[in-house]
Amino acid sequence: MTDRxxxxxxxxxxxxxxLKEYVAAGGYAGxxxxxxxxxxxxxxxxxxxxxxxxxxxxxxxxxxxxSFVPKSDDVSIQRYLVVNADEMEPGTFKDRMLMEGDxxxxxxxxxxxxxxxxxxxxxIFLRGEYFDAERSIAxxxxxxxxxxxxxxxxxxxxxxxxxxxxxxAGRYICGExxxxxxxxxxxxANPRAKxxxxxxxxxxxxxxxxxxxxxLCNLPGILAYGVEWYQxxxxxxxxxxxxxxxxxxxNTPGCWExxxxxxxxxxxxxxxxxxxxxxxxxAFLPGGGSTDFLTPEHLDTPLTYAxxxxxxxxxxxxTMILLDDKTCPVGMIGNLMxxxxxxxxxxxxxxxxxxxxxxTIFRDLExxxxxxxxxxxxxxxxxxxxxxxxxxxxxxxxTAPLGSGLRLFADxxxxxxxxxxxxxx
Amino acid sequence: xxxxxxxxxxxxxRLRARDLTAEEIAEIEHELTLYPTKQAVGLEALKIVxxxxxxxxxxxxxxxxxxxxxxxxxxxxxxxxxxxxxRRPVGDKVILFCDSVSCWIMGxxxxxxxxxxxxxxxxxxxSAGGEYTLIPVPCLGDCDKAPVMMVGxxxxxxxxxxxxxxxxxxxxxxxxx
Numbered sequence: 391m392t393d394r395x396x397x398x399x400x401x402x403x404x405x406x407x408x409l410k411e412y413v414a415a416g417g418y419a420g421x422x423x424x425x426x427x428x429x430x431x432x433x434x435x436x437x438x439x440x441x442x443x444x445x446x447x448x449x450x451x452x453x454x455x456x457s458f459v460p461k462s463d464d465v466s467i468q469r470y471l472v473v474n475a476d477e478m479e480p481g482t483f484k485d486r487m488l489m490e491g492d493x494x495x496x497x498x499x500x501x502x503x504x505x506x507x508x509x510x511x512x513x514i515f516l517r518g519e520y521f522d523a524e525r526s527i528a529x530x531x532x533x534x535x536x537x538x539x540x541x542x543x544x545x546x547x548x549x550x551x552x553x554x555x556x557x558x559a560g561r562y563i564c565g566e567x568x569x570x571x572x573x574x575x576x577x578x579a580n581p582r583a584k585x586x587x588x589x590x591x592x593x594x595x596x597x598x599x600x601x602x603x604x605x606l607c608n609l610p611g612i613l614a615y616g617v618e619w620y621q622x623x624x625x626x627x628x629x630x631x632x633x634x635x636x637x638x639x640x641n642t643p644g645c646w647e648x649x650x651x652x653x654x655x656x657x658x659x660x661x662x663x664x665x666x667x668x669x670x671x672x673a674f675l676p677g678g679g680s681t682d683f684l685t686p687e688h689l690d691t692p693l694t695y696a697x698x699x700x701x702x703x704x705x706x707x708x709t710m711i712l713l714d715d716k717t718c719p720v721g722m723i724g725n726l727m728x729x730x731x732x733x734x735x736x737x738x739x740x741x742x743x744x745x746x747x748x749x750t751i752f753r754d755l756e757x758x759x760x761x762x763x764x765x766x767x768x769x770x771x772x773x774x775x776x777x778x779x780x781x782x783x784x785x786x787x788x789t790a791p792l793g794s795g796l797r798l799f800a801d802x803x804x805x806x807x808x809x810x811x812x813x814x815x
Numbered sequence: 816x817x818x819x820x821x822x823x824x825x826x827x828x829r830l831r832a833r834d835l836t837a838e839e840i841a842e843i844e845h846e847l848t849l850y851p852t853k854q855a856v857g858l859e860a861l862k863i864v865x866x867x868x869x870x871x872x873x874x875x876x877x878x879x880x881x882x883x884x885x886x887x888x889x890x891x892x893x894x895x896x897x898x899x900x901x902r903r904p905v906g907d908k909v910i911l912f913c914d915s916v917s918c919w920i921m922g923x924x925x926x927x928x929x930x931x932x933x934x935x936x937x938x939x940x941x942s943a944g945g946e947y948t949l950i951p952v953p954c955l956g957d958c959d960k961a962p963v964m965m966v967g968x969x970x971x972x973x974x975x976x977x978x979x980x981x982x983x984x985x986x987x988x989x990x991x992x
Contacts, residue, residue, distance in 0.1 A: 481915070481958050485956075576857040638921070
């Protein structure tokens with residue numbers, strides 16, 4: 391038993407555990423539970439009961455997602471498991487740690503997920519810049535294959551399973567699961583219309599489950615130690631642990647595995663060591679670049695999907711980006727808008743044309759060429775690019791820091807116009 | 816012969832596919848064993864050719880499209896979609912400089928300015944000796960060690976103007992040989 395099921399084997403000062411070392415540390419026990427007679431329906435039941443929610447940002451219940459794969463005993467119908475390892479959300483650096491630090495945990499999680507949905511083949515969609523993770527995972531896959539943990543009849547279950555490691559070439563939209571599937575098929579990575587959902591018609595039209603790296607890394611613990619243990623970790627309606635991170639002007643920025651329900655203050659002031667001398671916390675994005683700003687008055691909120699949701703933001707990736715009092719909020723939001731404008735796939739008009747317009751206005755504000763009318767145009771875009779107005783969630787994600795920032799930092803926006811320059815320069 | 820349209824080329828009727836090398840073909844063939852369709856290998860084939868040639872020329876683009884039997888327009892659509900496929904020659908090493916939010920908060924603009932001064936280039940340019948090409952990259956996912964950049968396949972973390980100063984004289988000395 392452990393209270394850090396995701397990171398207990400991770401020590402970044404040395405390399406990742408080899409398969410032998412991972413097994414010696416109790417690894418592949420979850421996969422062996424399958425070999426000892428767990429049926430796919432048993433695993434699905436356990437994962438549903440565990441309350442595991444997807445860790446990629448949306449927080450959708452994993453067991454429920456899996457249950458949408460059409461049930462069939464016919465294993466000749468190809469199903470796919472796809473790992474979303476395209477970590478590119480600004481300010482997010484959690485999956486990197488898992489992949490570099492303990493690749494066998496991911497592979498074990500994949501075996502469990504694939505067995506449950508009876509997918510004989512999986513693809514890991516890894517962002518192209520993660521060379522260290524690529525090496526670490528490739529080595530682990532080779533070890534697992536050599537030991538018969540991957541390939542034909544794994545663990546004597548009669549189930550065949552193998553993994554292909556696909557490295558991408560840098561495009562944020564590939565993190566959107568249907569865009570990711572198009573990219574894997576060798577197409578331009580525009581998102582697809584939903585429905586049909588990938589669970590029914592995904593990769594090459596086959597039933598496909600796309601799960602985030604951290605989500606899959608939760609599975610070995612759930613099978614090895616049980617649902618009760620899993621639920622004893624975490625509080626506030628969310629179960630298990632989560633990787634929470636802090637970046638910005640704190641004394642010890644980093645990423646830590648903590649139980650759900652820990653307070654924001656504990657993460658920022660405790661683990662993050664508090665703000666650096668001479669800097670005060672002004673606001674923060676709680677879960678990456680696509681979340682609404684929160685402020686110091688929210689510091690005692692527990693980190694759960696529901697509690698952060700009630701504040702009008704999202705827990706999302708759990709990696710917080712801190713804005714300090716010496717950094718221009720308009721500049722910070724402008725930086726995010728430049729990112730979103732650059733990474734728009736260009737397929738739908740509001741996103742393709744709206745985000746560059748927003749980006750241009752932020753540049754004007756920065757150089758003292760902005761007008762009050764520009765600020766109104768920005769406010770209009772919060773609506774025009776919001777949920778339901780675009781083909782996928784990229785532009786609505788951009789409106790989260792934009793809309794909340796326009797409200798919170800109205801004075802700073804106005805000062806950029808009235809002073810005809812950035813007051814922080 | 817089939818008429819090909821390529822984004823980077825003015826309509827040049829004489830544009831021909833080059834011959835892929837044996838190594839390139841072997842690597843592409845290996846990828847073909849991993850995916851159920853030839854089209855799926857497109858991006859990987861572009862990356863393979865880029866690894867060997869440094870970039871993806873029009874002639875390489877035509878060669879890959881021919882080899883995989885995919886329309887060159889579709890392959891070009893993929894190539895130009897991705898940040899890390901280079902359709903123009905780049906330096907020996909590409910510097911991917913993270914300019915996303917955490918690095919920006921931690922002062923990456925100043926570091927980038929110093930880097931540009933050292934190399935004599937701005938984003939999208941290649942240094943005079945051909946050693947480096949500087950490109951901005953979205954969040955490199957190392958935000959607790961911001962600012963960061965990647966030179967070739969190596970991450971450089973906790974950057975400051977001083978660390979750029981100590982990194983670059985070495986490289987310049989190598990480059991001026």
